[in-house]
Amino acid sequence: MRKRTAKKLVKCVDDILSSMEMLTKFKENSYMVSKVKNVYSDNMAVLENEKDAGQRYSELLDEFKKKIESSEIEGAKKTADDFKNLISGSIVYKVVFMPYKASMWDSLESVWMAADKDERCEALVVPITYYELDSNRNPAKKVNEREGFPEYVPVVNDEEYDLENDRPDIIYIHNPYDDTNLVTRVESRYYSWNLKKYCERLVYIPYYKWIDGVSSTVFRSAMYYADYTVQSSDDAVKRCIEASPDYARLLGMENVEVRNAMEEKLINLGSPEVDKIVSLDEETAKMPEEWKKRVIKSRVNVLYNTTIDEIFVAKSLDKVKETLEIFKRQKNRAFVIWRPHPLLRQTLQSMLPHLLDEYDEIMRAFMDDDYGVLDINASMNHSIFWSDAYYGFRSSSLTELYKYTGKIVLKDSPKIVRVESNMSENTLLARLRETNVVNEPEVSLENMIDVIYGNGELKNGSCVKATNSGIKINDYMLNEISF
Incomplete structure (x- = not known):
């Protein structure tokens, strides 16, 4: 009951x-x-x-x-x-998950899995509708991605779900922006302060992996209106609490009131995204059909992650073009799995429209060539599992998550278009055997490819062992509302 x-x-x-x-x-x-x-x-x-x-x-x-x-x-x-x-x-708690993008489902999936298996819970997944915005911040396209979720996740049409009468005990969300996002925006009935009216606990779990000492403490409204914001490290909790004066100014409230709220709401319970990464195998991350016979073991398959942040830092697409040229030159020994951020084109259209034509031309040329594949899958897990190494911006959560595979990570410096590394092959080999994370400009992309190509054992990562955060989060929240 x-x-x-x-x-x-x-x-x-x-x-x-x-x-x-x-x-x-x-x-x-x-x-x-x-x-x-x-x-x-x-x-x-x-x-x-x-x-x-x-x-x-x-x-x-x-x-x-x-x-x-x-x-x-x-x-x-x-x-x-x-x-x-x-x-x-005899109580069965109604637990509802309200993701908005299928590509970000990993931030909630292990919690849903825990709730779905828990006899105390009735778990529902209700992907919520959002709008893509035009350059004037007006709704241009209505979108619901429920068809993009994994087949093993039963989803409910949000237009048929009666939230106001069902009144679940717990709602989990991963969209924290409410009415402030400049690229996409959920329907107003799904703003955090509205959802809070219809549940006992509203829980926000970020769709990005926090990077200690690097990630931004920028305020997002759900951090305040939700009952809990689940963070993945003590550094995240500490730094977000210390940022309370900035949050208070945005909210027009007293510092002490906001700080007290943040101290109650922010809690380190781990990362469901890490749960997903360490559990990947050939069955859960099946190779897409169009990749077969292209992503092969004889080459170094590199996951190239292009983020919104790095384009804003570089203020151009020159580094993207140079990176793809490197893979084109190295196509006999390397192969690129290119994964631009799912919202990159929409962001360019909305915020950097002068780069849009150039981006489209880069994309057309890439698709017409044969030195890589474009990863537009909702899940990033195919790229993570089938690649041998990673190249991407240091502040990307995908960069942080890839570390948990144990495979090589090269952090990109987007302002440096052409990286010239003076490190010898033997020195780099020793470094890569010692650590799986290196940085530009000390190490170049071409150096990394050459050393991994000549030393195939570097392709083999060893996943970090981690406590299942989904189970931990589910148990914590159920205990919070226990009768």
């Missing part, structure tokens, strides 16, 4: 006991006798109306009725305790 039903039933039991105890003090008062009888009748009718609660429920209810009707108050109290324990133990 739902928690609100259980609370109602327990209140009925308590009201009956209270009224019967009152009757012992005023049994000569006809008005009180009549009032107690009405209380008993009304509340017992509610208890009896719960017809699907099971045999044990019926047995304890009958026992409770007999002891009340025979005025065995002490016996009734004992039965009431057993009855209430049964009711509270």
Whole structure:
């Protein structure tokens, strides 16, 4: 039964006991006798109306009725305790996941898996509708990505889901922007302050992996309006709390009030995205059909991640063009799996429109050639699993997540178009055997490809062992709302 039903039933039991105890003090008062009888009748009718609660429920209810009707108050109290324990133990919590982009589902998936397997939960996945915005920040296209979720995830059409009447116990979201995103925007009924009206706990889990000492503490409205923001490190919690004065200015509130809220809401429970990375195998990350016979073991398959941040840092696409040229020159020994950020083109269209034609031309030329594949899959896991190494911007959460594979990571410096590394092959080989993370300009992309090509054992990563954050988050939130 739902928690609100259980609370109602327990209140009925308590009201009956209270009224019967009152009757012992005023049994000569006809008005009180009549009032107690009405209380008993009304509340017992509610208890009896719960017809699907099971045999044990019926047995304890009958026992409770007999002891009340025979005025065995002490016996009734004992039965009431057993009855209430049964009711509270029968609660099934409604837990609803409301992702908006299928490509960001990994930030919630392991929590959903934990809830879906938990007998205490009824878990639903309701992908929510959003709009792509034009350069004037006006809705240009209505989108719902429910068809892009994995086949093993049953999804519910948000237009058919009655949130206002269902009132789930917990809602999980990964979109924190509400009405402030400049590229996409969810429907207003899904803004965090609106969702909060219809659940007991609203939980925001970021769709990016925090990078200690690097990630930004920029305020996002769901951080304040949600009951909890799940972070993946103590550094994230500490630095976001320290940024409370900045948040307070944006909210127009007192520093101390916002800081107190952040201290209560921010909690380190790990990263569901890491859960996904360390669990990948050939079955869960099946190679896309169009990659077969192209992504082959004889070459160094490099995942090239192009982020929105690095384009804004570089203020041009020159580094992207130079990087693709390197792969074109090296195509006999290297192969690129290019994964531009899913919102990169929309962001250029909205915020850097002068680069849009150039980006489209780069994309057309790449698609017409044969030195790589474009990864536009909703999930980044195919690229992570089937690549041998990674190249991308240091502040990208994908850069951080790739480290957990144990395979080589080269961090890109987007302002340096042509990297000239003076490190010898032997020195670089020793470095890569010692650590799986190196940086430009100390190491160039071409250097990395050459050394990995000549030393195939460097392709083999060893995934970091990590506690399952999904189970941890699910247990924590259920304990928070336990009856």
